[in-house]
Amino acid sequence: MNPTTQTDLGTPASPLDETVKVEIDGLPVTVKAGTTVMRAARESGVDVPKLCASDNMKPFGSCRLCVVEIEGMNGYPASCTTVVEEGMKISTQTDELARLRRNVMELYISDHPLDCLTCSANGDCELQDMAGAVGLREVRYGYDGANHLDAALDTSNPYFTFDPSKCIVCSRCVRACDEVQGTFALTIEGRGFESKVSASINESFLDSECVSCGACVQACPTATLIENTIVDHGQPDHSVKTTCAYCGVGCSFRADMKGAQVVRMTPDKDGGANHGHSCVKGRFAWGYATHKERVLSPLIRENINDPWRMATWDEAINYTANRFKEIQKEHGVKSIGGITSARCTNEETFIVMKLVRAGFGNNNVDTCARVCHSPTGYGLKQTLGTSAGTQLFDSVMDADVIMVIGANPTEGHPVFASQMKRRLREGAKLIVLDPRKIDLVRSPHIKADYHLPLLPGTNVPMINALAHVIIKEGLLAEDYIKERCDLESFEAWKKQILKPENSPEMVSEISGVPADDIRNAAILYGSAERSAIYYGLGVSEHSQGSTMVMGMANLAMATGNIGKTGVGVNPLRGQNNVQGSCDMGSFPHELPGYRPVQDDEVRGSFEKKWGVTIDPEPGFRIPNMFDAAIAGQFKGMYIQGEDFAQSDPNTQHVEEALSSMDCVVVQDLFLTETTKFAHVFLPGTSFLEKDGTFTNAERRINRVRPVMKPKQGKAEWQITQDLAKAMGYPMNYKNEAEIMDEIAEMTPTFTGVSFKKLDEVGSVQWPCNEKAPMGTPIMHIGGFVRGKGLFKETDYVPTKERTSRKFPLLLTTGRILTQYNVGTQTRRTANMTWYPEDLLEIHPYDAEMRGIKDGELVALASRKGETALKARITERVQPGVVYTTFHDPATGANVVTTEYSDWATNCPEYKVTAVQVAPAVHRSKWQHKFEKRAKEQGKILETS
Numbered sequence: 050m051n052p053t054t055q056t057d058l059g060t061p062a063s064p065l066d067e068t069v070k071v072e073i074d075g076l077p078v079t080v081k082a083g084t085t086v087m088r089a090a091r092e093s094g095v096d097v098p099k100l101c102a103s104d105n106m107k108p109f110g111s112c113r114l115c116v117v118e119i120e121g122m123n124g125y126p127a128s129c130t131t132v133v134e135e136g137m138k139i140s141t142q143t144d145e146l147a148r149l150r151r152n153v154m155e156l157y158i159s160d161h162p163l164d165c166l167t168c169s170a171n172g173d174c175e176l177q178d179m180a181g182a183v184g185l186r187e188v189r190y191g192y193d194g195a196n197h198l199d200a201a202l203d204t205s206n207p208y209f210t211f212d213p214s215k216c217i218v219c220s221r222c223v224r225a226c227d228e229v230q231g232t233f234a235l236t237i238e239g240r241g242f243e244s245k246v247s248a249s250i251n252e253s254f255l256d257s258e259c260v261s262c263g264a265c266v267q268a269c270p271t272a273t274l275i276e277n278t279i280v281d282h283g284q285p286d287h288s289v290k291t292t293c294a295y296c297g298v299g300c301s302f303r304a305d306m307k308g309a310q311v312v313r314m315t316p317d318k319d320g321g322a323n324h325g326h327s328c329v330k331g332r333f334a335w336g337y338a339t340h341k342e343r344v345l346s347p348l349i350r351e352n353i354n355d356p357w358r359m360a361t362w363d364e365a366i367n368y369t370a371n372r373f374k375e376i377q378k379e380h381g382v383k384s385i386g387g388i389t390s391a392r393c394t395n396e397e398t399f400i401v402m403k404l405v406r407a408g409f410g411n412n413n414v415d416t417c418a419r420v421c422h423s424p425t426g427y428g429l430k431q432t433l434g435t436s437a438g439t440q441l442f443d444s445v446m447d448a449d450v451i452m453v454i455g456a457n458p459t460e461g462h463p464v465f466a467s468q469m470k471r472r473l474r475e476g477a478k479l480i481v482l483d484p485r486k487i488d489l490v491r492s493p494h495i496k497a498d499y500h501l502p503l504l505p506g507t508n509v510p511m512i513n514a515l516a517h518v519i520i521k522e523g524l525l526a527e528d529y530i531k532e533r534c535d536l537e538s539f540e541a542w543k544k545q546i547l548k549p550e551n552s553p554e555m556v557s558e559i560s561g562v563p564a565d566d567i568r569n570a571a572i573l574y575g576s577a578e579r580s581a582i583y584y585g586l587g588v589s590e591h592s593q594g595s596t597m598v599m600g601m602a603n604l605a606m607a608t609g610n611i612g613k614t615g616v617g618v619n620p621l622r623g624q625n626n627v628q629g630s631c632d633m634g635s636f637p638h639e640l641p642g643y644r645p646v647q648d649d650e651v652r653g654s655f656e657k658k659w660g661v662t663i664d665p666e667p668g669f670r671i672p673n674m675f676d677a678a679i680a681g682q683f684k685g686m687y688i689q690g691e692d693f694a695q696s697d698p699n700t701q702h703v704e705e706a707l708s709s710m711d712c713v714v715v716q717d718l719f720l721t722e723t724t725k726f727a728h729v730f731l732p733g734t735s736f737l738e739k740d741g742t743f744t745n746a747e748r749r750i751n752r753v754r755p756v757m758k759p760k761q762g763k764a765e766w767q768i769t770q771d772l773a774k775a776m777g778y779p780m781n782y783k784n785e786a787e788i789m790d791e792i793a794e795m796t797p798t799f800t801g802v803s804f805k806k807l808d809e810v811g812s813v814q815w816p817c818n819e820k821a822p823m824g825t826p827i828m829h830i831g832g833f834v835r836g837k838g839l840f841k842e843t844d845y846v847p848t849k850e851r852t853s854r855k856f857p858l859l860l861t862t863g864r865i866l867t868q869y870n871v872g873t874q875t876r877r878t879a880n881m882t883w884y885p886e887d888l889l890e891i892h893p894y895d896a897e898m899r900g901i902k903d904g905e906l907v908a909l910a911s912r913k914g915e916t917a918l919k920a921r922i923t924e925r926v927q928p929g930v931v932y933t934t935f936h937d938p939a940t941g942a943n944v945v946t947t948e949y950s951d952w953a954t955n956c957p958e959y960k961v962t963a964v965q966v967a968p969a970v971h972r973s974k975w976q977h978k979f980e981k982r983a984k985e986q987g988k989i990l991e992t993s
C-alpha cells in the first residue's frame with residue numbers, strides 16, 4: 050500500500066449511538082449498532098478484502114470479494130452489506146473463503162492488462178493489493194478469450210486520464226459522482242461482459258456533464274481513472290496536510306509529495322469542512338504556484354512609466370520605507386496606508402495590520418472584504434453580536450428547509466454545494482432567491498420548491514415581504530422571541546414589516562416575483578422545524594447590503610432559527626481567508642476580534658503590548674483612500690495580494706487613484722493589473738510555501754503547512770517585519786507560531802488557539818477560549834453573543850442606479866466554477882480549458898430585440914464605461930437582466946460598474962448596474978484587446 054493512502058473502513062460510520070457486541074475471528078468486538086460487518090472488522094484491525102466498497106459511499110455489494118462466514122447463517126454473505134447483530138460470530142478467514150475470493154480475483158485478472166510493473170498505479174492499486182491479499186498465484190482462464198484490453202483511452206480531461214482497459218466495473222466512480230459530488234455524470238452502460246463506464250451519454254469526460262471534481266479518480270481502485278501528474282511523475286512517498294488556497298469552504302488537503310515535488314493534491318478525509326471531497330480548483334489547479342511567470346525578485350521603478358529594474362530584498366525594503374517616511378513627512382502621518390490580503394494567512398494579515406497601526410502610526414488599514422462581505426460583518430454584529438456565520442457546514446444535514454439567497458454554491462462553494470445537495474436529495478426543501486436560474490434551481494435529482502427570480506436590487510423588499518407573510522400567518526416563534534430577543538426592537542420591526550408596502554402583492558410589483566410564490570416560500574420557511582439561510586455576494590454587494598443582512602437575521606430570529614443545528618444565517622464567504630482577514634483587525638475601525646479602535650480599554654491593551662500610541666480615530670476605508678488619493682492627500686499604499694485595478698468597481702476611478710500616488714507597493718505572486726501602477730513589487734509566496742492558518746466561512750481555523758521553501762527567499766511575514774523595522778518599528782517574531790501566540794493573547798475569541806493545538810486536533814472554530822477550549826461549531830446556543838437578539842428595521846431605499854431608455858437592462862455579476870476571483874491563479878492553469886473568457890448571458894428575447902447572435906462579440910455599456918465580450922444566449926437569465934463574471938482582465942467587467950455602495954460599509958454595488966448591450970459593430974475598436982488576450986492566453990496555456 051502506498052504510504053500516502055488514507056484509511057478506508059469500507060462503509061460509512063453508523064449514525065446510531067447504541068452499541069452491540071460481536072465476535073470477529075474469535076475476538077470480542079464492540080461497535081455501534083448499524084455498523085456493517087466489514088466496518089466492524091476493519092475498525093478492529095481485520096482487513097477483510099474489498100473492491101467495490103469505500104467508506105464515503107453506500108455499500109453496493111457487487112464484487113463479492115468481501116464474503117465472510119457468520120455462525121447460523123447460510124452461505125457466504127458480503128460483509129459490506131451485512132449489518133452486525135448482537136452476539137454475531139463472524140469468521141473472515143477460512144479455506145473456503147480464501148477459495149471463493151481467489152475465484153473472484155481470477156475473473157477480474159483474466160480481463161486485465163498484466164502490466165503492473167509499468168502501470169502508473171503500481172504500488173497504489175487496490176486490485177494489485179487484493180490479488181496479493183487473497184493469494185492469487187495463477188489465472189486458469191487464459192488471456193486469449195474476449196477482453197477489453199484494446200478499449201480506447203480518454204485523455205480529454207486536462208487533469209486525469211480514463212483507461213477503460215483497466216476497468217473492473219466496480220461502479221465506485223459512478224457512485225462517487227452520484228453520492229459524493231452529486232453531479233450524476235457517469236453511468237454503467239450495457240450488461241454483463243458489455244458493461245462499461247460512460248460519461249454522460251457516451252461522451253468524452255470533457256464534453257460530458259463532468260465538473261472535474263476528481264471524486265471518481267480518487268474512488269477508482271485501479272489505474273482506470275488516474276491523475277495525469279501521477280502518470281507523469283510517479284507515485285508519492287509522503288504527504289503534508291494543508292488547506293486549499295481558493296474559496297472560503299477551506300477544504301483540507303494532503304499534498305502528496307515525491308521527494309520535494311508535489312505530485313497530487315488529495316482531499317483529506319479528516320478535513321472538518323470537506324470530509325475528503327474537493328472541487329476542480331483545489332484538487333487540480335495548483336500548478337500556478339510554480340508557474341514560470343511568477344516574479345521571484347523584488348522590482349523597483351521611480352515612475353510607473355519606467356521599466357522595472359530588479360533589486361535586492363534590502364534595497365526594495367529600504368526604498369519602500371524611505372519613500373513612505375518621506376511621504377509622511379511631507380503629507381502627514383495619515384497619507385499612507387496598507388491593505389491586507391484575504392488570500393494570505395492570519396499570521397501574515399495580522400502583521401500587516403500591526404505594521405499600519407504601530408509602524409505607520411495610523412488606522413488606514415482595510416481588506417478586500419470591503420468589497421464583498423463587509424455588510425455581513427456589520428449586519429450580523431448589529432443583530433446577533435458576532436461578525437460571522439452561525440453554523441458549521443455539517444449543520445446543513447439537519448436542515449428541513451434551505452433558503453439560498455444571492456449565492457451560487459455549485460459554482461462558488463462547490464464542496465459545500467455537494468453536501469447541501471446530499472441533504473436536498475434526502476428530502477430537505479429548497480427556496481432559491483436569485484435573479485438567475487442557478488444550477489440548484491434544477492439539476493439532477495434536485496428541484497427548488499420555490500425559485501423567486503427577483504430583479505437585482507430588490508432583496509430588501511423581498512425579505513420584508515417574507516417576514517410580512519410570516520407575521521400575518523402566525524408563524525412567529527413567540528416564546529423564543531420573548532425569551533431571547535430585545536422586545537422593544539421586535540415590536541418596532543413588526544410594526545414596520547406590517548406596513549402595506551411590505552405585502553407580497555406590493556413587493557411583487559417591485560421585484561417581478563408572483564405574490565403567491567412569495568407567500569408560499571415564506572410559509573415553507575416559517576413552518577419548518579429547522580430552516581437555514583445560506584447567502585452570498587448577491588446579498589452583500591448592494592447599496593442596501595447591510596440592511597439585507599439584518600433583514601435575514603431578523604427573519605431567522607423571528608422564527609427561532611438561530612442557536613441550534615440545521616438553522617442559522619450563513620454567509621458563504623468568497624476567498625480562502627476573508628473571514629480570517631476580518632478577524633485579524635483588518636478594518637480601519639476595528640482591532641483584532643472586531644473590537645472598536647475607539648474603545649480606550651481595547652486600544653490600551655494593544656498600546657501596552659506593542660509599546661506605541663494608537664490613533665483612537667478609525668482610518669480610511671479603501672474607497673476613502675482612493676478619493677483622498679485623487680484629492681492629493683493620500684500618497685502611499687502597501688498592498689498585500691490584492692488586484693484593485695481589476696477587482697474593484699469603477700475601474701477608471703481606481704486607476705486614477707492609483708496613478709495619483711507617489712509610492713504604490715504591491716506584494717503578489719505575479720505582475721497584475723494593479724502592478725501597472727506600482728513603484729515597488731515585492732514577490733509573495735504561494736500557499737505551498739506558507740506556514741500558518743486560514744479561517745474558513747464556518748470560522749474554522751485550519752493549518753496551512755509549507756511543502757517547499759519560499760521560492761523568492763522570504764516568508765511574507767518576514768517581508769512585512771523587515772519593512773516595519775526599516776520604518777523604525779522593529780518586530781522580532783522568530784516564526785509564524787509566535788505570531789499566532791500574540792493573536793491568541795490579544796484576541797478574546799482566539800485565546801485557546803495555538804499551532805500546537807491545531808496540530809493535535811486538526812482544526813477549531815472560533816470562539817476558542819477558556820469557555821470553549823475545543824471551539825464553537827454553532828453560535829448563539831441558549832442566548833445571543835450580544836445578549837438579547839436585536840431586531841433592526843429594514844426600510845427599503847431603492848438604489849440610485851436606475852434603468853433608463855439609454856441603459857434599459859440590469860447587469861449583475863457572479864462566479865464560475867473553474868475560475869477564481871480575478872483569475873490570477875486559475876488563468877495560469879489548465880482550468881482555462883473550460884472557461885477561457887468572460888461571457889455575457891442574455892435572454893433570447895433581449896438578444897433578438899438587439900439582433901445579437903450566440904457567441905457574437907457585443908458591446909456592454911453603462912453610465913461609467915464600456916467593454917466588449919461574447920454573448921451567451923440563455924434562459925438562465927430573465928428578460929431585462931444580463932449577467933457576467935469578472936475573472937478576465939481583458940474584459941475588465943468592472944469598467945462598467947458604478948461607484949454606488951452599501952450605506953453602512955461602502956461595499957460596492959456590483960450586483961446592479963444599468964447597461965445597454967449591442968452588437969459590437971466597431972469591431973476594430975475591441976480587436977486589439979482581444980488579440981492581446983489571445984496572445985496572453987496562448988502564452989499561459991503553453992506554460993501551464
Ligand code: SF4
Pocket residue numbers: 215216217218219220221222223246268269270271273274
Ligand atoms: S473506472 Fe475505476 S472506479 Fe470506475 S468502475 Fe472502473 S475500476 Fe471501478
Ligand code: SF4
Pocket residue numbers: 222225226230232233234235258259260261262263264265266
Ligand atoms: S470528476 Fe467529479 S464530476 Fe466528473 S465524473 Fe468524476 S466524480 Fe463526476
Ligand code: SF4
Pocket residue numbers: 293294295296297298299300323326327328329330331332462463464465
Ligand atoms: S471548494 Fe473551495 S476550498 Fe474546497 S477545493 Fe474547491 S476551491 Fe478549494
Ligand code: FES
Pocket residue numbers: 098099100101102109110111112113114115116127128129130
Ligand atoms: S466489497 Fe463487498 S461486495 Fe465488493
